[in-house]
Amino acid sequence: MAASHKLTCLDCGAVNRVPEDKLGSGPKCGTCGNKLNDGKVREVDAVILAKASKNDTMPLLVDFWAPWCGPCRMMAPEFAKAATALGSGARLAKINTEDHPKVSMKNNIRGIPTMILYQNGREAARQSGAVPASAIEQFVRTRANVIV
Numbered sequence: 001m002a003a004s005h006k007l008t009c010l011d012c013g014a015v016n017r018v019p020e021d022k023l024g025s026g027p028k029c030g031t032c033g034n035k036l037n038d039g040k041v042r043e044v045d046a047v048i049l050a051k052a053s054k055n056d057t058m059p060l061l062v063d064f065w066a067p068w069c070g071p072c073r074m075m076a077p078e079f080a081k082a083a084t085a086l087g088s089g090a091r092l093a094k095i096n097t098e099d100h101p102k103v104s105m106k107n108n109i110r111g112i113p114t115m116i117l118y119q120n121g122r123e124a125a126r127q128s129g130a131v132p133a134s135a136i137e138q139f140v141r142t143r144a145n146v147i148v
Contacts, residue, residue, distance in 0.1 A: 008052035059144035071130035081133035
């Protein structure tokens with residue numbers, strides 16, 4: 001039997017099982033039809049984050065940010081570049097800590113931007129501060145089992 005991975009749709013929250021050999025071919029959510037890992041950064045809410053961080057076997061890097069934060073705004077295009085570079089090997093998402101303050105408290109966020117890497121239902125690593133795309137990519141590749 002081929003290995004498969006659980007991916008939570010970052011749009012509707014449905015948990016999908018995707019065969020490993022199909023991860024690079026743009027799998028879509030069985031519920032809403034949106035792409036599950038397309039190399040783009042997705043904005044998520046507290047419910048989607050809770051579900052994805054507990055269920056996903058693929059690396060999920062989440063940027064905790066706020067619109068008033070200068071370093072967060074500086075890092076946003078770098079985060080998007082890293083998402084493109086990692087492609088279908090990992091997923092990148094953002095959560096606005098101003099809109100979701102309870103998520104910050106639950107995840108013990110003390111400063112922003114902070115990135116938390118989740119994989120296999122747990123936090124694998126975290127890093128605070130604005131960094132360039134190459135450092136974000138290296139952070140994911142060295143601390144997670146990047147799939148593709």
